[in-house]
Amino acid sequence: MTSTPPRADRVLSARQLERNAYRIRQSRRRATIAAVSTIVVLGLLVLVVVNAPGWERVRLTYFDWGHAKESFPKILDAFWLNIRLFLTIELFVLAVALLIAVIRVIPSPALMPLKIIAALYTDVFRGIPTLLIVLLVGFGVPALNLNGMPTSLFWLGVIALTLSYGAYVAEVLRAGLLSIHPTQWASGRALGMSYRQTLRHIVLPQAVRRVSPPLINDFVALQKDTALLSTIGLVEALRAAQVYSASTFNFTSLCVAAVFFIVVTIPLARFTDWLTIRSLRRENGI
Amino acid sequence: MLRIKDLTKAYGDHVVLDGIDLSVARGEVVCLIGASGSGKSTLLRCLDLLEITDDGDIWLDDREITDPTVDPDEIRRSIGIVFQSYNLFPHLSVLDNVTIGPRRVLGQKRAEAERRAHELLDRIGLDGKSDAYPDALSGGQQQRVALIRAVAMQPKLLLLDEVTAALDPMLVGDVLDVVRDLAAEGHTIVMATHEMAFARESADRIVFLADGRIVEEGTPEQIFTAPREARTREFLARHLPA
Numbered sequence: 082m083t084s085t086p087p088r089a090d091r092v093l094s095a096r097q098l099e100r101n102a103y104r105i106r107q108s109r110r111r112a113t114i115a116a117v118s119t120i121v122v123l124g125l126l127v128l129v130v131v132n133a134p135g136w137e138r139v140r141l142t143y144f145d146w147g148h149a150k151e152s153f154p155k156i157l158d159a160f161w162l163n164i165r166l167f168l169t170i171e172l173f174v175l176a177v178a179l180l181i182a183v184i185r186v187i188p189s190p191a192l193m194p195l196k197i198i199a200a201l202y203t204d205v206f207r208g209i210p211t212l213l214i215v216l217l218v219g220f221g222v223p224a225l226n227l228n229g230m231p232t233s234l235f236w237l238g239v240i241a242l243t244l245s246y247g248a249y250v251a252e253v254l255r256a257g258l259l260s261i262h263p264t265q266w267a268s269g270r271a272l273g274m275s276y277r278q279t280l281r282h283i284v285l286p287q288a289v290r291r292v293s294p295p296l297i298n299d300f301v302a303l304q305k306d307t308a309l310l311s312t313i314g315l316v317e318a319l320r321a322a323q324v325y326s327a328s329t330f331n332f333t334s335l336c337v338a339a340v341f342f343i344v345v346t347i348p349l350a351r352f353t354d355w356l357t358i359r360s361l362r363r364e365n366g367i
Numbered sequence: 368m369l370r371i372k373d374l375t376k377a378y379g380d381h382v383v384l385d386g387i388d389l390s391v392a393r394g395e396v397v398c399l400i401g402a403s404g405s406g407k408s409t410l411l412r413c414l415d416l417l418e419i420t421d422d423g424d425i426w427l428d429d430r431e432i433t434d435p436t437v438d439p440d441e442i443r444r445s446i447g448i449v450f451q452s453y454n455l456f457p458h459l460s461v462l463d464n465v466t467i468g469p470r471r472v473l474g475q476k477r478a479e480a481e482r483r484a485h486e487l488l489d490r491i492g493l494d495g496k497s498d499a500y501p502d503a504l505s506g507g508q509q510q511r512v513a514l515i516r517a518v519a520m521q522p523k524l525l526l527l528d529e530v531t532a533a534l535d536p537m538l539v540g541d542v543l544d545v546v547r548d549l550a551a552e553g554h555t556i557v558m559a560t561h562e563m564a565f566a567r568e569s570a571d572r573i574v575f576l577a578d579g580r581i582v583e584e585g586t587p588e589q590i591f592t593a594p595r596e597a598r599t600r601e602f603l604a605r606h607l608p609a
């Protein structure tokens with residue numbers, strides 16, 4: 082057989098060079114359109130806002146550089162509390178949600194009472210506005226004067242948000258568990274693994290991967306909702322910003338707090354994107 | 368109707384198609400044979416514009432479909448492709464699987480699309496399953512539905528990629544019967560397959576691929592009884608029942 086040289090040394094045909102040039106022109110054109118339309122739209126938005134009659138006053142009350150610099154360290158300090166709350170609550174939420182989700186999918190009749198409690202729990206706590214749960218737990222639990230119940234605001238806050246988010250996240254995990262094809266269960270059992278082992282090693286890892294975008298979405302929401310705990314007296318970023326604005330009659334500190342929340346959220350969002358793309362690559366060879 | 372000239376395609380440094388030249392006439396049935404990894408699937412995917420090729424031309428009738436200005440969706444409308452598995456949409460009934468293309472893409476009325484779908488389902492003996500969901504069908508039944516779903520779009524060219532490879536040997540025959548019918552009806556088919564007996568009996572031409580090149584092509588008679596190339600002989604010795 083005559084052997085043609087491998088493609089790397091091969092000269093592209095004139096037609097292919099034309100095609101490649103066309104594709105490069107097309108992608109440049111698309112990039113240009115994207116850039117121009119972005120600049121035009123953002124530019125128009127800025128123009129509209131800046132030319133609004135009240136802009137000068139808004140700029141002074143919300144975007145004052147001096148106030149931003151002055152409030153920054155106070156809010157930064159307080160924001161550590163948001164981070165600590167978020168990390169603690171997240172762990173509890175995962176544990177509670179996993180437990181509830183598993184109880185709800187296991188097809189064992191012996192677990193019926195637990196299943197009813199689990200269903201009631203999700204129905205009730207997904208139904209109540211989170212702020213209401215925070216207020217009820219924050220002021221109600223200490224009033225009970227029960228022995229052994231925490232009285233520290235930090236732990237009351239953790240309990241309140243765990244109750245609320247546990248219900249949401251449980252439903253996300255349950256949907257993930259139910260979306261795994263029954264043959265995966267069967268294949269696990271067929272290898273001789275127990276129900277528990279199949280759940281733990283086969284079904285759960287697939288389910289968590291599948292629902293990781295909505296899961297992280299809920300954690301982004303949780304991260305913001307730590308601000309609700311300001312209502313029971315925890316001095317977190319929002320409360321610190323309010324304290325500052327109350328004493329200076331300037332709202333720039335609120336915008337500074339907003340920036341803190343955004344800065345933490347964006348990496349979480351990129352992380353979700355990355356996770357999604359990675360699992361697509363792995364499993365579909367894209 | 369299909370002309371491929373010096374088609375090349377590489378993934379990174381790995382050359383998968385290395386200068387493929389092939390023409391297929393209207394109504395012709397061409398079987399691609401060759402070892403796993405020889406590039407059969409990649410060739411079919413390139414023909415359906417599912418891959419961007421590195422060089423070479425593909426002509427479908429008088430259109431050069433490798434031209435970057437053509438709309439791939441428009442081309443794919445006239446080409447049907449069936450893969451080894453995961454063809455049917457699991458959330459749609461058998462009937463909806465067959466009618467969704469004609470209705471959404473060709474703009475047929477529901478009644479018209481369903482009448483035609485029932486006709487096709489009846490031909491493959493599955494009209495009784497039209498309300499069933501894919502998971503309730505055997506692999507062979509699913510693959511037969513996948514074939515007529517492609518046919519319902521009235522494609523100029525039908526590409527089949529090892530449509531029986533994932534099936535129980537007992538079910539292979541039923542699926543091949545459907546392909547045989549489609550061939551007899553005059554459909555133009557390019558088909559990657561390991562079913563040598565079927566290729567021998569039903570193909571107009573056999574194309575043997577190895578390492579991304581066409582080593583040999585000819586009539587089934589010639590390829591199976593008097594292969595010219597040593598590599599073809601070796602391959603056939605391993606894949607034909609002694």
Ligand SMILES: Nc1ncnc2c1ncn2[C@@H]1O[C@H](COP(=O)(O)OP(=O)(O)O)[C@@H](O)[C@H]1O
Binds near residue numbers: 381402404406407408
């Ligand atoms: N998406 C991909 N990325 C990298 N390599 C690929 C990809 N798809 C196929 N290949 C490689 O291309 C070669 C030909 O594959 P394929 O066309 O599927 O062969 P066949 O269908 O004849 O078995 C194989 O070596 C395979 O590993």
Ligand SMILES: [Mg+2]
Binds near residue numbers: 404408409
């Ligand atoms: Mg293949």
